[in-house]
Amino acid sequence: MRLSELTGCLPFYEIKGPESDPEILKVCHHHQDVEPGSLFTAIKGEKSDGRFYIDKAIEKGAAAVLSDTEYDLSVPLIIVRQPRHALAYIANHFxxxxxxxxxxxxxxGTNGKTTVTHMVQSILESQGLKTGIIGTLYMKQGDRVMKAENTTPDSLLLQQTLSDFRAEGVQAAVLEASSHGLAQGRMYGCDVDIAIFTNLTQDHLDYHETMEHYKWSKTLLFSQLGHAHMKNLPKFAVLNHDDPFSGEIAAATSAHIITYGLTPEADIYAENIIQYKESTSFTLCTPYGKADIQLKLAGLFNVYNALAAAAAGFVKRIPIEFIVKGLENLTGVPGRFEIVKHDGSFTVIVDYAHTPDSLQNILQAANKMNPEKLTVIVGCGGDRDRAKRPVMARIACQFADHAIFTSDNPRSEDPKKILRDMEKGVHGQQYTSIEDRRAAIRYAINNASAGEIIIIAGKGHEKYQIIKNEKIPFDDKSVAESFLNKSQLENGVDLPN
Structure with missing residues (x-):
């Protein structure tokens, strides 16, 4: 489309440079992606500034540039005050x-987003609705899987992916809305029909700085649901009745509200909950009837996740038998309480838990499995919220028999310093610190005893470890398997130096 048509979606802008109206064939915000006929949106990011690459973009054939700064260019320049927001509107229009x-x-929500999206996808597909999923693990539709750089893609990639979904005949899209993504406007212009809130606990304060800003960002998904109340296009907010923050969300949205929880005060609730070693059973209670569910996932937190997904199915008028089928069909989510298969007499579980609340949840779930001993391997990310480090350590020591502190993604920080921050929370308690993550996993496995459960927490599905500015291949599950698959495990291995 012509530049004039594309910018027509912007309420206010100023145009400078040549008086021309070029054909725009592509929209991009990375200069490496520029091709002849592109609109290059020069945005200042957290790590780089797109404005520094305007000349390179024009050299590669950019037909126009969008920025918040005035330049003397050989192509039309669209000047806006908020280029990130403008990109969202333009991407949507394009x-x-x-x-x-x-x-x-x-x-x-803080925890559970990935599992809930997969549960919702399974419910929708159980009724024959072709569904795409966008989130932490990937952007996926059918057999086509694309790598995800962020939990919520930037606005351009999000609209492009939704466009691809539509072209492939997808009927529904389930996506994770991160606090970063919401605060940065990545979902501006995205017409959300159902918004689900899982829970809220401390996380990402390195970015948000305060819990108030973190809460505000979560609320945006619900306040932006719209106010039209169109008869055939109702909007729904699915809220966790048992989380106090749901009250604030309810006050911020004009959408229809449905709640879920563990008591009959919620619209959708569970009763007769029985937790097993690798599964959970409960009775799903809805305003239209009850049904027994055999969930192939362990932990009370997964009952909450299932209730959230069931509530979404309920407001979409999916019959309860298909909700049950969808939930029971899901056998697991990569890196979420994922049991590593082996022939030993102990259990190894990999989980993404990287917040105090999620760590406590998985340790409590593991204790419900009645282990002879519970060991947790856990670290904290560098260049991230330091306040949660001693809290994570305290939870590890409180809910596990043996806590092993190690590196997560240290990034630019000294791993030893991160461990010292963790250790400040557990003075006088028993723990083991092993800086090298591979060595920590090896130590735990080689010293495991019959009936023990080992939780490897923090990285889950991640296939790398970030040390300095480098992503080094590292997969908790594969590393554990490399030691578990040895013909004979060593016992009583000394601590590595």
């Missing part, structure tokens, strides 16, 4: 508003 042709379900 791809012809794909979210309006899909049923979009957004999931936000």
């Amino acid at each position: 791809y012809d508003y794909p979210s309006f042709d899909l049923n979009v379900i957004g999931v936000t």
Whole structure:
């Protein structure tokens, strides 16, 4: 489309440079992606500034540039005050508003987003609805899987992906809405039909700085649901009745509200909960009836996740038998309480738990499995919220028999310093610190006893470890398997130097 048509979606802008109206064939915000006929949006990011690459973009054939700064250019320059917001509007317009042709379900909260999105996808597909998923693990539709750089893609990639979904005949899209993504406006212009809130605990304070800002960002998903109340296009907010923050969300949205929880005060609730070693059973209670569910996932937190997904199915008028089928069909999510298969007499579980609340949840779930001993390997990320480090350590020592502190993604920080921050929370308690993550996993496995459960927490599905500015291949599950698959495990291995 012509530049004038593309910028028509912007309410205010100033145009400088040559008086021309070029054909725009592509929109991009990385200069490496520029091709002849592109609109290059020069945005200042956290790590780099796109404005530094305007000349390179023009050399590669950019037909126009969008920025918040005035330059003397050989191509038309669109000047806006908020280029990140403008990009969201332009991307939506360029791809012809794909979210309006899909049923979009957004999931936000500190923990559980990935599992809930997969549960919702399974429920929708159990009724034959072709569904795409966007989140921490990947962007996926059917057999087509694309790598995810962020939990919530930037606005351009999000609209492009939704457009691809639409072209492939997808009927519904389930996506994780991160606090970063919401605060940065990545979902501006995205027509969400159902918004789900899982829970809220401390996280990402390195970015948000305060819990108030973190809460505000989560609330955006619900305040932006719209106010039209169109008869055939109702909007729904699915809220965790047992989380106090749901009250604030309810006050911020005009959408229809449905709640879920563990008591009959919620609209959708569970009763007769029985937790097993690798599964959970409960009775799903809805305003339209009850049904027994055999969930192939362990932990009370997964009952909450299942209730959230069931509530989304309920407001979409999916019959309860298909909700049950969808939940029971899901056998697991990569890196979420994932049991590493082996022939030994002990259990190894990999989990993404990297917040105090999620760590406590998985340790409590593991204790429900009645282990002879519970060991947890846990670290904290560098260049991230330091306040949660001693808290994580305290939870590890409180809920596990043996806590092993190690590196997570140290990034630019000294791993020893991160361990010292953790150790400040457990003075006088028993723990083991092993800086090298591979050595920590080896030590735990080689010293495991019959009936023991080893939780490897923090990285889950991640296939790398970030040390300095380098991503080094590292997969907790594969590393554990490399030691578990040895013909004979060593016993009583000394601590590595």
